[in-house]
Amino acid sequence: MATLEINGVAKLYGNRTVLHDISLNLSSGEFVSLLGPSGCGKTTLLRIIAGFEHPERGSVRVDGRDITALPANQRQLGMVFQAYSLFPNMTAAENVRFGLRVRKIDAAEQTRRVGEMLELVGLSAHADKYPHQLSGGQQQRVALARALAIQPTLLLLDEPLSALDAKVRVQLREEIRRIQRETGITTVFVTHDQEEALSISDRVAVMFEGRMVQVGAPAAIYQEPEHPFVAQFIGISSRLPARLLDAGQGMISVMDKPLQAPRARGLTSGELHLYLRPEDVQLHALNGSTPSDAVLQGTVRESTFFGAVTRLRVELDSGERLLSDLSTSAAQQLPIGSRVHIGWPADAMRLLPAKDTP
Ligand SMILES: Nc1ncnc2c1ncn2[C@@H]1O[C@H](COP(=O)(O)OP(=O)(O)OP(=O)(O)O)[C@@H](O)[C@H]1O
Ligand SMILES: [Mg+2]
Incomplete structure (x- = not known):
């Protein structure tokens, strides 16, 4: 479990500012959604947390340690993306094992963790299936198991449900929340779906045109909008x-x-x-x-x-x-x-x- 502090982050692409002075703190074990319309900068912020992009200004700290300049592969973060990103030539179990192999974890420990993670996401019976033999929802569960297997300090999810049909979306978002509670992992969840954000988050951070316009508990965001965009976008x-x-x-x-x-x-x-x-x-x-x-x-x-x-x-x-x-x-x-x-x-x-x- 870890805290995350984002302080005064700004990001430019060319001469265009896509993130303006973003600050956001997550306490240990907290589940926070980044909610906002297409192009408001959600993915950019998540990629800065992950270390795939670097901000022009500001800092990112995990457990008080400044990681702003740390390369992505040294950050020990778990990520799940919108598109199914499993290795197609590996089974579900091999996908989950991948990050453990890269990290040269002891073989017996690898096997133990793969079993534990597949059980956590309810896919023990599908361990030997290849991605094309799994449904979209099952593939995203494997992606989640793969992200969690390395015991990351943070879990970063970028619209992991958006390719799924409505019913599976609702099932899987509840599943993600259950798993997040069980593991206690500090989580940033990106979505442009307000119902999704309001239903599963401890707090929701609403973004609009590269700015954080309101951060609060779901009920506060709905009942006490502090910005016209929030008043019109939420509900x-x-x-x-x-x-x-x-x-x-x-x-x-x-x-x-x-x-x-x-x-x-x-x-x-x-x-x-x-x-x-x-x-x-x-x-x-x-x-x-x-x-x-x-x-x-x-x-x-x-x-x-x-x-x-x-x-x-x-x-x-x-x-x-x-x-x-x-x-x-x-x-x-x-x-x-x-x-x-x-x-x-x-x-x-x-x-x-x-x-x-x-
Ligand atoms: N590599 C890049 N080079 C230039 N501009 C970029 C790049 N990546 C993103 N942008 C721009 O930055 C802005 C924010 O993009 P971002 O992908 O963070 O939005 P988003 O909130 O994740 O949107 P969506 O909901 O569509 O995924 C957009 O205007 C986008 O066009
Ligand atoms: Mg995005």
Whole structure:
């Protein structure tokens, strides 16, 4: 088990900066995902940790030791990549044994560890199969066993599930998490799939355009976005323009309606964006009595059935759009064209300065 400290790392390709001042610390045994869209720099950061790329600035430390200049082959790290990267002419067992042979581990110990690793990933019965005789998910399990066999100080996984179909992905990500817990190995897991990152990580590090925009526990990333990119990229949010009226009192206005918003306290920017999760937006037919949480009015324009839940798209009289997830039975009372009161709990409002919006 090891700690990992990334401090002020910057990386340029030519004159283009692809990583800006990245810092991230992992405690021993922690599982952290790097989450972000294609091209944001996840693989580049992972390759810097692995020693395949070198940063222009900053440092990488493992257990307090500066390894920034250490060649990759002296770092003792386990890696699994997106593409199946097994040696095609070796069996599963031979693949797992490979790194042990290179390191000239005692033969009996090699055999013991190969058996142990194949058992850990549930492939003892497939030890003598070649990669082409294994499914994609099984091949990635062998790759994981191979990475772990050398008893690495860190496990680095670069989208190891992205070539697999949806069902196998979910099974294998849970398996990876179980194995990571059992071995206690400090792990960096790269993905662009937010559900994957939120479901298996101790913490998620969200990257956007070469910057680390927020690092936190999955629930905090989802519930307390600190950056507009996080508010829009993680889960689904509707966005409305808002204005700060009184930061001390926690007052904002939305479509010229003054509203108490606890999270407005301490904000400084006048122009804000208000983000609302569809599960927080309540709708009530306009012909009934006015509910206490009603803020705005609008018209139901679209309805998408998801089974137990139906998502309604509502257009405000001012033209903005909001999504609302209702129980299907409630949504059936509000057919397309219905006029509705729109409301939400005060603490469901996330507010961010409008000027930072990407
Ligand atoms: N060897 C290279 N030479 C020049 N530019 C590169 C090189 N490798 C990556 N880049 C650029 O650096 C940026 C970050 O790339 P990187 O592969 O780290 O992104 P990523 O987040 O892993 O994306 P993806 O989700 O598509 O794998 C991209 O704009 C990419 O084009
Ligand atoms: Mg990548």
